[in-house]
Amino acid sequence: MIGKTNYWPAEQLQAGVLEAAAVLAEGGIIAFPTETVYGLGGDAGNTKAVERIFAAKGRPSDNPLIVHIAKQEAVYGLAERVSEIEEILMAAFWPGPLTLVLPVKAGAVSALVTAGLDTIAVRVPAHDVARRLIEQSGCPLAAPSANRSGRPSPTQARHVMEDLEGLIHGVLDGGATGVGLESTVVRVLGNQIHILRPGGITREQLLEVAGAEAVIITPAAGSEEAPKTSGLTQAPRSPGIKYAHYAPKGEMVLVTGHSDEQIAVVQEKIVEAKRRGSMVGVLSCTEHTVYYEADFVFDCGSRNHPELAAHSLYGILRECDERGLDFIIAEGYPEQGIGAALMNRLRKAAGGHEITV
Ligand code: TXA
Ligand code: MG
Numbered sequence: 391m392i393g394k395t396n397y398w399p400a401e402q403l404q405a406g407v408l409e410a411a412a413v414l415a416e417g418g419i420i421a422f423p424t425e426t427v428y429g430l431g432g433d434a435g436n437t438k439a440v441e442r443i444f445a446a447k448g449r450p451s452d453n454p455l456i457v458h459i460a461k462q463e464a465v466y467g468l469a470e471r472v473s474e475i476e477e478i479l480m481a482a483f484w485p486g487p488l489t490l491v492l493p494v495k496a497g498a499v500s501a502l503v504t505a506g507l508d509t510i511a512v513r514v515p516a517h518d519v520a521r522r523l524i525e526q527s528g529c530p531l532a533a534p535s536a537n538r539s540g541r542p543s544p545t546q547a548r549h550v551m552e553d554l555e556g557l558i559h560g561v562l563d564g565g566a567t568g569v570g571l572e573s574t575v576v577r578v579l580g581n582q583i584h585i586l587r588p589g590g591i592t593r594e595q596l597l598e599v600a601g602a603e604a605v606i607i608t609p610a611a612g613s614e615e616a617p618k619t620s621g622l623t624q625a626p627r628s629p630g631i632k633y634a635h636y637a638p639k640g641e642m643v644l645v646t647g648h649s650d651e652q653i654a655v656v657q658e659k660i661v662e663a664k665r666r667g668s669m670v671g672v673l674s675c676t677e678h679t680v681y682y683e684a685d686f687v688f689d690c691g692s693r694n695h696p697e698l699a700a701h702s703l704y705g706i707l708r709e710c711d712e713r714g715l716d717f718i719i720a721e722g723y724p725e726q727g728i729g730a731a732l733m734n735r736l737r738k739a740a741g742g743h744e745i746t747v
Contacts, residue, residue: 392419392446396560397551403519406562411526413559419443421536421550422523423564424515426487426572426590427543427704428550429458429533430558431523434499440532441502446557449539453629454505455532456489456573457512460524465490465512468498468530475578475604482599485516487573487590491626503532505629513573519564535572536561542636542704542739545570549708570701571731577626582607586628588731608730636739638710638718640671644740646722646733647747649693653681655747656719660684663717671715673706673736675699678721686713690721696729703732707739 396413398406410420417439419432430446432439434457444451457468462480465472469492472480476490494510504510515521524531535543538553547563554561574589576596583596584607596606645655656672660682663670670684675693688706691698710718720736722744723729737744 392442392557392559395551395555395558397547398560398562400563400565403562403564406560407519407522407526410560410562411523411528414439414523414527414529414531417442418559419446420523420559421544421547421554421561422517422520422533423547423562423567424458424517424520424533425567426515426569427545427567428536428547428561429456429515429520429531430536430550430554431458431531431533433527433529434503434532435529437500437502440500442558443532443534444502446554447534447537447539449534451502452505454507454511455503455534456575457499457503457510458520458524458531458533459512459514460521462514464530465492468495468510468512469493470495473578475581475583475600478599478601479576479578479583479596480514483591483595484514485521486514487516487569489513489573489575489587489589491575491577491586491628499530499532507629509577511575517564517567519562523562540635540637542707543572545701545704549705552708566701566705568701569697569728570703570705571728571735574731575628579626581605584626585609586626587630588734590728590731592727593730594727609734636704636707636735637741638707638715638739640669640710640716640718642718642720642740642743644720644722644736644744645747646744649678651747652721653678655745656682656721659719663719666717668717669713669715671710671713671718673703673718673720675721675723684719686715693723696723696727696732699723700728700732703735 569590575587
């Protein structure tokens, strides 16, 4: 328990960043906006600060943290080496929602940050407040998403307060985050780019810049795990994969497939659940909302614009709990572009409970 959590509203961010940076320099922990979700930052070189992050989140200590830097140059102080493909990815996507897992330089950060692995995850966030905070504090910031472990990542300062008020030193309110899902985590091995966690940078975007000789290896459906490869390299894994995430309190089912049949199955599921006496919620695409008579129907955005559903998903999952929904039916979206990351998160939220029509 830390006590009072400072809240800096949008109008006070100028002063807020200076005050928050001073708290970070003293080993405190501060939540800040990024373009993906809010992060909970602490000095990556200060073991006490990193311990505070794990404690506030209730995060298992074997799940390593992403280190946030303000400028690409800082990566060379953290990574033992950076390959040509990694250079190309950094040039194309930083600042932005791409995290690179690189061989760690010994002693660069507290061993707690990397959970004892020989690699370090690094990114440059594309958010002015985040970058100013890192620059002002003068240290790379270890920052997981600013939620209690197992809750949806926060996309608004209010979500951070719901989960962590009294447990952290402060939160900078930069309004709603843009992407709404976390960064894409990749590990480059030889000419293979392994996506350990799909996110804000899409497979298609990686393919476009990585060049014809690079191979993009995507994780198996519904997991953050890269499939086993037949080559010399062992498929890398992200320690985060073994933990459950984002699940709302109510039971959730995902219905994927062709749109007409999808509507029929969702309608059927609503009727069944109502008959059992459940409070039913539907996460629907805009095109289908008119077909559903549930206790609450969330309009997640057009089927043709999965970025809207990505932007609003975590807020909606939190609202399912606030509304006391005990049965939630979510429609699947096409898996192109950001749709892949969206479906990854929906599958996790549904605990793998999926009906394909
Ligand atoms: O968009 C984001 O990435 C947000 C914002 C705040 O930057 N951060 C975020 O952090 O989502 P977190 O801690 O919630 O997720 C970090 C993921 C976890 O799945 C973790 O296992 C993985 O990155 N990770 C961190 N270091 C790693 C490493 N050395 N090797 C493999 N995976 C790693
Ligand atoms: Mg997280």
